[in-house]
Amino acid sequence: MNKQIYNLLLADDDDDDCIFFKEALDELSLSATLETVHDGVELMHHLENAANNLPDMLFLDLNMPRKNGHECLAEIKNIEEFKNLPVIIFSTSLDSKIVDLLYDMGATHYIRKPGDFSKLKKVISDALAKASESSFKQPAREQFILQP
Template identity: 75%
Template sequence: MNKQNYNLLLADDDEDDCAFFKEALDELVLATDLVTVNDGVELMNFLTKTTTSNLPDILFLDLNMPRKNGHECLTEIKEKKELKDLPVIIFSTSLDNEIVDLMYEKGATYYIRKPGDFSKLKKVIENALITASQNNFKQPIRAEFILQP
């Protein structure tokens, strides 16, 4: 099942990472719309004010953000009835196995380590959108949880 257009939400406090993400999306052949928020409090305010029918198709969630981190946000999202089915892809510089395991247990859909290389960033975002769509935005088995470029 390939969607015609992906409505994406990126929660990341790093302006450069947000700019690279947007630039990578602009170069993909997939049609996307992107909204960005800069911290966890802003993310949760955005999500709770959004009607269920207007939720993003996928949330790309950084773990290290001020005011409320990604782990806290993921926990809140999965506890709220109207948000619990929102696909969340962790998008972090860290690839610590304990953190990856915890994010899997908390219900994240996929985990991506932010690549430093722009071409790898494009490839991993495209891979995430296609793989998530093909998997009906459901969490895979643990062995397939980490997406690589």
């Protein structure tokens, strides 16, 4: 993985998951900043206000209030300034029909939230490495789901 500074955005309404994610990121040996938003409406406002300085990656929870992750992904992929933003779905569920739909909608990767801290660190590191290696483009369907 190259040694750039990753500017990451996490959209997740669960405060504990946000803290867990930040602590895992802090323990990784890479340079990264993390901003968090707590619902889909806040996410879209954040992106609109940062249109000239988008994050390198968005980790997007599916089940959020006011606007869910599906709605946000559809909106992101339909806005010219945002459509190339790498979106990594970060969710507790792993329904194959939903995963297929999200792949078809243009998500970059899908991560099922691990409950174990070491697995969370590994999957975040893997997501950054794989996205960087592929120039932040969507992989083949077989490589879409990242598992710790």
